Amino acid sequence: MAEDYRRTGETEASAGKAVSEVREDIVRSILEQQPDDEILYDLAELFKVFGDSTRIKILYSMFENELCVNDIAKLLNLSQSSVSHQLRILKSSKLVKFRREGKSIYYSLDDEHVRAIISMGMEHVEE
Amino acid sequence: MAEDYRRTGETEASAGKAVSEVREDIVRSILEQQPDDEILYDLAELFKVFGDSTRIKILYSMFENELCVNDIAKLLNLSQSSVSHQLRILKSSKLVKFRREGKSIYYSLDDEHVRAIISMGMEHVEE
DNA sequence: TCAACATATGTTTAACTGTTCATATGTATA
DNA sequence: TATACATATGAACAGTTAAACATATGTTGA
Numbered sequence: 001m002a003e004d005y006r007r008t009g010e011t012e013a014s015a016g017k018a019v020s021e022v023r024e025d026i027v028r029s030i031l032e033q034q035p036d037d038e039i040l041y042d043l044a045e046l047f048k049v050f051g052d053s054t055r056i057k058i059l060y061s062m063f064e065n066e067l068c069v070n071d072i073a074k075l076l077n078l079s080q081s082s083v084s085h086q087l088r089i090l091k092s093s094k095l096v097k098f099r100r101e102g103k104s105i106y107y108s109l110d111d112e113h114v115r116a117i118i119s120m121g122m123e124h125v126e127e
Numbered sequence: 128m129a130e131d132y133r134r135t136g137e138t139e140a141s142a143g144k145a146v147s148e149v150r151e152d153i154v155r156s157i158l159e160q161q162p163d164d165e166i167l168y169d170l171a172e173l174f175k176v177f178g179d180s181t182r183i184k185i186l187y188s189m190f191e192n193e194l195c196v197n198d199i200a201k202l203l204n205l206s207q208s209s210v211s212h213q214l215r216i217l218k219s220s221k222l223v224k225f226r227r228e229g230k231s232i233y234y235s236l237d238d239e240h241v242r243a244i245i246s247m248g249m250e251h252v253e254e
Numbered sequence: 255t256c257a258a259c260a261t262a263t264g265t266t267t268a269a270c271t272g273t274t275c276a277t278a279t280g281t282a283t284a
Numbered sequence: 285t286a287t288a289c290a291t292a293t294g295a296a297c298a299g300t301t302a303a304a305c306a307t308a309t310g311t312t313g314a
Contacts, residue, residue, distance in 0.1 A: 048178030053171040124240040
């Protein structure tokens, strides 16, 4: 699009170029601005964690409360094993934190990003 | 935990109850607040779409520009077919919109939620 | 130290998903 | 209207993943 190279101040330089060349320029400049593949890979991995209904339910149940494994299992009618496996994934993605109290381990959302991401997604879904 | 039922305003009612009963109350009140399963399912489905590195790359490449299928394929070194398949998924999730111009079809992000969700995720990843 | 409870982990299996290849549809122009 | 270009779609295959089951680890209190 015209806008793009105008923004880069290359109006004159682009003026004499063929349309295909101009598009190549755009493509090249996007490529330069694009974050490293590794970061985009990590980003996808992050969303993948949110992309399972069991994990979303678990995350949502902790939206305003900390809960122990058993609570979650009862709440969502899941096996203890299943919950534990999912919590492991949530832990390693830094989406939840936990603390021990006696025999129980209480899990909660790790930071505000988690809440923010879920909220944003919710807005999109509820449209 | 005390904090939790205090927050729900049940301090007095809970005062005489056994710890296990109190937890059951908490679990029950969370269940009531939890959005319907269907909505949480849709939410997970939404994040699932973000949860693939190819799709994230495609979305990111459109962060500030509209692009046609061929541009994206060249830019990301992907087959035309692969890009087209992914765009179909992005379309049906309402993450991208498109317009036709001659033989080409230009795709762009559908709304600000998409940018917001990606940005939030990015912040989390970059920590 | 031994039950009993709470949580974690390893393994297997069934279901899902992204890519590729082949082909179809749609659009413009000579 | 025939040809080339741009995009979409269908089917098959390979890799991934969540759940279930069995079992292990960790913690408390008698």
